Amino acid sequence: MSKLASIAFAALLACTVTPAVSQQLTYSWPANVGPLNPHLYAPNQMFAQASVYEPLVKYQVDGTMAPWLATAWTISEDGRTYDFTLRPDVSFSDGTPFNAAAVKANFDAILANRSRHDWLDLTRQIARTEVIGPLAFRLVLKAPHAPTLKELSLPRPFRFVSPAAMREGGTTAGGIREPSGTGPWRLVETRLGISDTFAANPTYWGGKPAFERLVVKVIPDPNTRAIALQTGEVDLVHGAAGQIPSEAFLRLRDQTPAFSAAVSTPLATRVLALNSARFPTDDRAVRLAINQAVDKDTLVRTVLDGLEPRADFLFAPTVPDADVGLAPHGFDRAAADRLLTEAGWVRGADGIRGKGGRPLSVELDFISTNAQQKAIAEVIQADLARVGIAVRLVGEEESSILGRQKDGRFGMIFGETWGPPYDPASFVSAMRAPSHADYQAQRGLPDKAEIDGAITAALSATDPTERKRLYARILTALHEAAVYLPISHAVAIEVHRSTITGVSFGATLNEIPFAAMRPAAPGAGR
Known part of the structure; x- marks a missing residue:
């Protein structure tokens, strides 16, 4: 946070506004939510x-799978056939019944564009789907696929829109008529660049949310979002650290009784992907020296104000199947200097190394509206300059950064593993898809084909x-290739005004349990 913004924020702490209890819950996000296909x-x-659409099965905080739109399931002995019993008396928000035919229609629409979802191995493995009863659905795979249930629980693509909302071309060719799901919320209004409004689904099978409306205000700047929270323009921030500056989070958590705050496990x-197919990070010595x-x-x-623990590996050792006994590369600036010198990178008069007439200069791309990424990038730029590596910082809007991830136009680029339930299976599965930064970063590795086979x-x-x-x-192969620079283990944060209660973290980074939140008793937090 800048000094001026910090002073303004501190002043606001002394003049907290507490709005009256309302049937509207107000949140914020850097952009509009989109058409919600x-x-x-x-x-x-x-x-x-994830607020509008629901899965067959739901991933829980303890790592288990719970019934959701499916109340029960069986798996054949060969691991290829999954039979689901669907929940009765469920309808989409447009009144269309949820049944096995609706489930199959959605699977058919997804698989009609299978290549778009080929980052997720389950889409490759589905052989066929069958309606075996009004509330009985069968999924048949080509081969056993261990993470099937976890991948069915993801926020996309295996969630269900009303068949009445599908166009003749399915859900991807022509889009959808309206975002009609079975979830607790339905999108009722979008004002581009301003807000998105959701209404509670009155027919939700799980019970109508306590708030009548959920308004998501578009606030791209984290400092502005923190001030909006302080003045009562929004009721809460919730999501990955960086939603508001960490300094603002700590102040609200520790000094302001009108707010409650928490950090998730x-x-x-959080990583940087280092491009093994592009100069100069195509040199393993450079990638290792960066680490x-x-x-x-x-x-x-x-x-990060100590909110996120340091990361030494692509996955934390607590991730299933990820504790494989690797040794950290470790911080050792002298070792990095020696490594670069031994690899033929010679310092010039300006302190920047070079080889063969080409400078050791790496581009680091980040989302320009993400203050946290920018601050991390500046620290990395300074650290690498000390060993003779020049770093060019390029901040662009999110869509441009996504484009770079897809086509490999980066030297170093920010990324994150996807957390539960994606890690490790779904995340490593996507490493084989050219449209992902991980594939592009690994493309220059001599053993890329062997990694993909494994x-x-x-x-x-x-x-x-x-x-x-x-x-x-x-x-082990990825760690030894130093194709990632692990930075920290990302957490979610939440700060909410004391006028609301029932705020908690979801089982995944991308699901926010708005439906469990409710207005606090009158006078709370005053």
């Missing part, structure tokens, strides 16, 4: 998709010991 990606925002890993030259402890303490084998392995062995092979 459950079977498509950007610009659709995942937290909003670690959910994902050794960044002082992550200082970065976490100063930029991923394919791990996803179909039903024996836990064999699956663990394959993940060890994958993660």
Whole structure:
């Protein structure tokens, strides 16, 4: 936070506004939520998709799978056939019944564009779907696929829109007529650049939300969002750290009785992907030196205010199948210097190294509206300059950064693992899809084909010991190639005004339990 913004924010702490109890819950997000097609990606925002559409099974905080739109399921002995019993008396928000025919219609629409979803291995493995009764649905796979239930629980694409909302071309060719799901909320208004409004679904099978309306205000700047929270323009911030500056979060948590705040357990890993197919990060010595030259402890303490623990590996050791006994590269600036010198990178008069007439200069791309990414990038730029690596910072809007991730136009680029239930299976599955930054970053590795083969084998392995062995092979190869710079383990934060209660974290980073929130008793927090 700038000094001026910090002074303004501190002044606002002394003049907190407490609005009256309302049937409207107001949240904020950097952009509009999009058309909310459950079977498509950007610009659709995942937290909003997950508020409107629901899965067959739901991932729980303890890592187990719970019944949701399916009340029960069985798996055949060969691991290929899943039979689901669907929940009775459920309808979409447009009144269309939810049944096995609706489930099959959605699967058919998704699989009609299978290539768009090929980052998710389940879409490759589905052989056919069948309606075996009004509330009985069968999913048949080509081969056993261990993460099937977890991948069915994801916010997209295996969620269900009303068949009446589908166009003749399905859900992707012509889009959808309206975002009609079975969830607790329905989108009723979008004002571009201003807000999106959701109304409580009065026929929701799980019980109508306590708030009548959920208004999501478009506030791109984290400092402005913090001030909006302080003045009562919004009721809460909730999501990945960086929704508001960490300084503002700590002030509200520690000094302001009108607010409550919390930090989740670690959910994902914040990383930089280093492009192995582009100069100069195509040199393993450069990638390894980058890992050794960044002082992550200082970065976490100063930029992240200690909210996120330091990360040494792509996945935390607590992630299933990810504790494979790797040794951290560690912070060692002298070792990074020696490594670059031994690899032939010579310092010039300006302190920047070069080889063969080409400077050791790397582009680092980040989302320009993400103040946290910008601050981290500046620290990394300074750390790498100390070992003779020049870093060019390029801040662009989110759509441009996504474009760079897809086509490999980056030297270093921000990314995160996806947290539960994606990690590790769904995340490593996507490493084989060219449209993902991980594929582009790994494309120059000489053993890329072998890594992809091990991923394919791990996803179909039903024996836990064999699956663990394959993940060890994958993660060891990526770690030794130094194709990632792990920074910290990402957490979610929430800060809410004391005028609301029932605020908690979801089981995943992308689901916010708005439906569990309710107005507090009159006078709370005054």
